[in-house]
Amino acid sequence: MNKNGKLLTIGQFAAMHGINKKTLMWYDEIGLFKPAVVNPENGYRCYNYHQSPVLETILVLRELDVSIHEIQDFMKNRSASSLKSLLEEKIADLDMQITHLQAVRATLCTHHQNMHTLLTMDLSEISIVEKEERCLVTVDVDRNISFEQTVELITAETEKFHLGRLHKASYGSMISVADLKNGSFENYSRLFIEIPFLPYQTGLHVMPKGKYLRAFHKGEWNGIPKRYQEILGYAREHHLALHGFSYEMGINENVIDRIEDYIVQIEIPVSG
Numbered sequence: 001m002n003k004n005g006k007l008l009t010i011g012q013f014a015a016m017h018g019i020n021k022k023t024l025m026w027y028d029e030i031g032l033f034k035p036a037v038v039n040p041e042n043g044y045r046c047y048n049y050h051q052s053p054v055l056e057t058i059l060v061l062r063e064l065d066v067s068i069h070e071i072q073d074f075m076k077n078r079s080a081s082s083l084k085s086l087l088e089e090k091i092a093d094l095d096m097q098i099t100h101l102q103a104v105r106a107t108l109c110t111h112h113q114n115m116h117t118l119l120t121m122d123l124s125e126i127s128i129v130e131k132e133e134r135c136l137v138t139v140d141v142d143r144n145i146s147f148e149q150t151v152e153l154i155t156a157e158t159e160k161f162h163l164g165r166l167h168k169a170s171y172g173s174m175i176s177v178a179d180l181k182n183g184s185f186e187n188y189s190r191l192f193i194e195i196p197f198l199p200y201q202t203g204l205h206v207m208p209k210g211k212y213l214r215a216f217h218k219g220e221w222n223g224i225p226k227r228y229q230e231i232l233g234y235a236r237e238h239h240l241a242l243h244g245f246s247y248e249m250g251i252n253e254n255v256i257d258r259i260e261d262y263i264v265q266i267e268i269p270v271s272g
Contacts, residue, residue, distance in 0.1 A: 006048075006049055007036065007046040009046060009047075010025070010035070010047065013046075013047035013051075013055075016052070017052070017059065024045065024047075027058070028045060030072070031072070032058065032068065032075060033058060033075075036048035057083070058071055058075075061074070061086070064090040064094065065090075065093075070086070103195070110170065114251040115255070118251070118252055118255070123216050123217075123218050125215075126213065126215045126230070127214050127215075128211055128214070128270065129212050130210070130211060131209065131267070133207065134207040135194075135205070136193065136194050136204060136205045136207055137154065137158050137192065137195070138191065138192045138204075139157050139191055141173075141189055141190060150191060151191075154192075154193060160203070170194040171192070171194075172192050172194070172247055172248050172249035173190070173192070173247075173248050174188065174189055174191070174192055174245040174248070175245065176244075177242045177245065177246060180228055180231075180232065180242070189245075192205065192247070207247065208244070210270075210271075211269070211270050211271065212270060213231065213268045214265065214266065215227065215234075216266065217266065218262070218264075219259075219260055219262065220259055220260065228266075235270070239272050240271070242269070242270055243269050243270070244268070245268070246268045247267045247268070248264050248265070250263065251263055
């Protein structure tokens with residue numbers, strides 16, 4: 001069969017490409033994609049089989065959210081070089097969207113895990129967990145400025161890394177193990193923001209890969225020192241060496257109204 005010589009009706013050609021024939025009519029009207037033949041008697045549009053690759057290129061570009069105007073410009077100067085440049089640009093955009101969706105998925109998974117933990121946890125339990133390396137945006141705690149000013153500082157710090165909206169972020173505070181061992185349970189040194197899939201860059205704090213001692217505290221913050229005393233006792237009893245920083249992060253802010261119900265997750269690097 002000579003495919004190049006066979007004409008297809010607009011309905012047949014549209015069905016072959018999985019689109020509505022009105023789309024082909026519109027493409028014709030705006031001069032983007034013309035039929036091979038228009039019957040002068042009835043105005044019916046017919047298409048040639050060899051036009052399929054051109055239409056598929058247009059449909060792929062539309063799938064990539066390339067504007068009609070951009071596609072029209074491309075079609076006027078259609079070449080391997082211009083298509084290569086256009087696709088490179090759109091592939092880069094698509095990679096950014098994929099990264100964004102991966103970050104959103106990671107955030108949803110974190111919230112889901114937090115809710116599972118809330119429903120199944122034993123708040124008195126202290127456990128050892130394995131964690132992957134993570135990068136954190138941090139700012140030093142300055143006791144001479146207000147909490148609101150500190151929040152402004154860490155927001156400004158995140159802007160250096162072009163992180164965009166922070167709805168995917170996890171927030172927390174850090175206190176050194178040295179201060180915990182000295183009984184300085186309120187000597188917090190840094191606040192942090194963790195963004196999913198944030199690669200290492202100069203200026204970021206690395207939360208190392210490895211074993212962590214994990215515990216929880218429920219209630220007002222003034223009860224956390226007592227919990228740290230229990231953690232230190234557990235570490236001594238089990239011959240565990242704590243090092244680095246303790247990382248505190250609230251895990252149920254989005255489902256509570258009272259500070260008495262607030263749950264802090266505490267994670268500290270451990271060896272031994």
